[in-house]
Amino acid sequence: xxxxxxxxxxxxxxxxxxxxxxxxxxxxxxxxxxxxxxxxxxxxxxxxxxxxxxxxxxxxxxxxxxxxxxxxxxxxxxxxxxxxxxxxxxxxxxxxxxxxxxxxxxxxxxxxxxxxxxxxxxxxxxxxxxxxxxxxxxxxxxxxxxxxxxxxxxxxxxxxxxxxxxxxxxxxxxxxxxxxxxxxxxxxxxxxxxxxxxxxxxxxxxxxxxxxxxxxxxxxxxxxxxxxx
Amino acid sequence: xxxxxxxxxxxxxxxxxxxxxxxxxxxxxxxxxxxxxxxxxxxxxxxxxxxxxxxxxxxxxxxxxxxxxxxxxxxxxxxxxxxxxxxxxxxxxxxxxxxxxxxxxxxxxxxxxxxxxxxxxxxxxxxxxxxxxxxxxxxxxxxxxxxxxxxxxxxxxxxxxxxxxxxxxxxxxxxxxxxxxxxxxxxxxxxxxxxxxxxxxxxxxxxxxxxxxxxxxxxxxxxxxxxxxxxxxxxxxxxxxxxxxxxxxxxx
Numbered sequence: 001x002x003x004x005x006x007x008x009x010x011x012x013x014x015x016x017x018x019x020x021x022x023x024x025x026x027x028x029x030x031x032x033x034x035x036x037x038x039x040x041x042x043x044x045x046x047x048x049x050x051x052x053x054x055x056x057x058x059x060x061x062x063x064x065x066x067x068x069x070x071x072x073x074x075x076x077x078x079x080x081x082x083x084x085x086x087x088x089x090x091x092x093x094x095x096x097x098x099x100x101x102x103x104x105x106x107x108x109x110x111x112x113x114x115x116x117x118x119x120x121x122x123x124x125x126x127x128x129x130x131x132x133x134x135x136x137x138x139x140x141x142x143x144x145x146x147x148x149x150x151x152x153x154x155x156x157x158x159x160x161x162x163x164x165x166x167x168x169x170x171x172x173x174x175x176x177x178x179x180x181x182x183x184x185x186x187x188x189x190x191x192x193x194x195x196x197x198x199x200x201x202x203x204x205x206x207x208x209x210x211x212x213x214x215x216x217x218x219x220x221x222x223x224x225x226x227x228x229x
Numbered sequence: 230x231x232x233x234x235x236x237x238x239x240x241x242x243x244x245x246x247x248x249x250x251x252x253x254x255x256x257x258x259x260x261x262x263x264x265x266x267x268x269x270x271x272x273x274x275x276x277x278x279x280x281x282x283x284x285x286x287x288x289x290x291x292x293x294x295x296x297x298x299x300x301x302x303x304x305x306x307x308x309x310x311x312x313x314x315x316x317x318x319x320x321x322x323x324x325x326x327x328x329x330x331x332x333x334x335x336x337x338x339x340x341x342x343x344x345x346x347x348x349x350x351x352x353x354x355x356x357x358x359x360x361x362x363x364x365x366x367x368x369x370x371x372x373x374x375x376x377x378x379x380x381x382x383x384x385x386x387x388x389x390x391x392x393x394x395x396x397x398x399x400x401x402x403x404x405x406x407x408x409x410x411x412x413x414x415x416x417x418x419x420x421x422x423x424x425x426x427x428x429x430x431x432x433x434x435x436x437x438x439x440x441x442x443x444x445x446x447x448x449x450x451x452x453x454x455x456x457x458x459x460x461x462x463x464x465x466x467x468x469x470x471x472x473x474x475x476x477x478x479x480x481x
Contacts, residue, residue: 127325130286131339131391132315141342146329220329 002190004197012194015180016201022098022166022176023205027159029102034109041114052110059107065168068100072172097169105162112158116151117143149220156213160206177201237263238297239395239426240285245294247280247450254280255291256450264394267427269437269458272447273473278430281447282397285428286310286317299394315344318388318396322404324380326372332359332383333368336390344391351390358386362416378409382416395426402433434477438462446470 004012041052059067072093076084087095120143128138170179181198185191238261247255254277262268270278283289284296287303287310296303299316326335336355340346359365362382364375372380381401388396398417402410414436421427421440431437437444437458444461446454448469454461461470 123321123323123325124327126288127319127321127327129311130288130314130319130321131387132311132343133339134311137343141338142327146327149329 002188002193004184004188004190004193008184008188008194009197011180011184012177012197012201015175015177016205018094018174019163019166019176019178020205022094022101022169022174023163025098026101026105026166027162029098030105030109030162033102033106034113037106037110038113038117041110056107056111059104064100064104064165065171067104068097068168068172071100072096093169093172093174097166097172097174101162101165101169104165105158108158109155112151112154113147115154116147116149119150120146152213152217152220156210156217159209159213163205163209164202239264239299240428241297243295243297245284245291245296247277247284247289247291247293254450255284258294258452260445260452260455262395262426262428264426265424266442267421267425267429267440268443268445269441270428270430270445270447271432271434271437271473272453273476275449276447277450278447279399282399282428282430285397286314286319288319311343315339315391316393316395318385318391318393320381320384320388320396320398320401322400324372324377324384324404326380326383326387328372331369331371332364332375335372335383336387339387340390355386355390358389359383361419362386363412376409377405378412381405381409381413385413385416385420389420395428396420398427398429398431400430400432402431432477434462434474446473448473 037052037055040048075096076087076092079087124142124146125138128142133141166176167178169176170182173179177198181194184194188194240260240262242258242260245255245258246253258281260268270281272278280289284291285298285303291304295305298313301308301313303310303313326332327338330338333352333355336358337348337351340351340354341348356365356368359368362385364379364382364386367375367379367383372383375383385396385401401417402413405413410433414433417427417429417436418440429436429441441458444454444456444458445452446461446467446469453469454465454467456465462474465471
């Protein structure tokens with residue numbers, strides 16, 4: 001087992017940095033999109049429902065790797081040539097990876113939020129209405145805060161999954177952690193060491209997410225709040 | 230029905246009917262409730278009494294007739310229901326407190342977030358209300374840690390926080406263990422003694438006799454009897470009322 005040089009280790013850290021940014025960007029986009037999906041789905045217009053159902057079906061049934069490649073290799077064909085070249089000059093692989101990962105997660109995030117919303121009894125809505133809340137006020141102050149609390153555990157595991165899935169972006173050349181790992185392994189054949197370090201770096205990332213998740217859960221738990229008083 | 234009665238009424242039903250599909254839940258209801266009166270609505274289950282008071286703040290739509298609340302037609306298209314609902318408190322059978330808010334926040338929620346009142350003023354008033362229902366020391370507790378009776382008293386404080394001229398009670402003690410019924414009724418009695426206009430759907434006949442100015446007896450969506458408690462309990466020879474009272478006594 002050989003140790004890495006400082007330069008090689010530095011390379012891995014750069015990869016980790018890209019992984020974290022890719023995760024953060026995709027997660028924010030996925031969450032925003034999921035909220036839109038929930039609202040669109042809730043409208044009960046048949047066309048809206050079909051659209052959301054189709055969207056969910058596509059992202060559930062097509063491999064993530066294919067989705068990512070489709071976005072990177074397929075979609076630009078629809079764009080004018082100068083736009084395409086501009087994109088390829090400006091880190092297109094990162095953007096398309098982020099879009100594909102965000103879309104792929106948003107369908108699941110939307111389902112997590114929706115199941116949280118359904119768990120709030122209609123009587124909460126009635127109580128808010130009786131105090132003069134509009135529909136939006138009832139949602140904002142009463143229903144959504146309670147629903148998010150219920151959705152938190154599945155959302156945390158969804159975030160973990162997305163963090164790990166960023167490694168798929170290496171397939172289109174995003175220089176994230178897995179990509180850098182493979183690169184160094186190819187050059188140095190220090191296979192065990194470099195994959196070992198990559199594993200530890202991924203674990204640091206996921207453990208941080210899990211810790212943040214349980215901190216959030218604790219903070220929003222009702223009995224904890226009451227007991228602290 | 231003369232004009233002066235109509236003017237003094239804070240809630241008035243004018244020939245109100247409601248259907249659930251084919252089923253007629255309310256049939257030609259006409260009642261006037263003057264300011265300061267305590268009206269007890271009772272009747273066998275399925276008689277439409279809960280539906281009746283849920284129409285007053287628009288939780289249930291009606292298909293025919295009019296309901297006037299403090300001068301406003303509740304079900305008119307141009308009525309701002311959210312605005313109107315601030316003028317009528319509603320106490321639910323299952324309390325329906327907001328479990329993610331402290332007791333104090335439950336009471337200050339509507340004044341602060343909906344009416345945009347200053348926080349200090351809302352909190353001071355909320356503390357007074359909690360004191361009044363005997364729960365001042367529970368202000369920072371969460372609803373899940375309270376007994377049913379305590380929760381219902383918080384719910385009453387929450388309804389009072391908007392200073393409504395009238396409060397509707399939908400079977401406020403039916404979901405409570407027997408030993409907790411008294412504490413809630415006590416709060417309701419003190420409200421009544423201060424002149425609050427109240428419409429209470431309840432099976433508590435002791436409360437009805439002691440506090441009620443009037444008893445409205447319903448059966449199958451119709452008002453069968455509308456009289457003072459004395460008349461209702463002593464002189465009523467209506468067979469449906471007799472049977473209802475016998476059933477209630479057997480339960481007690």
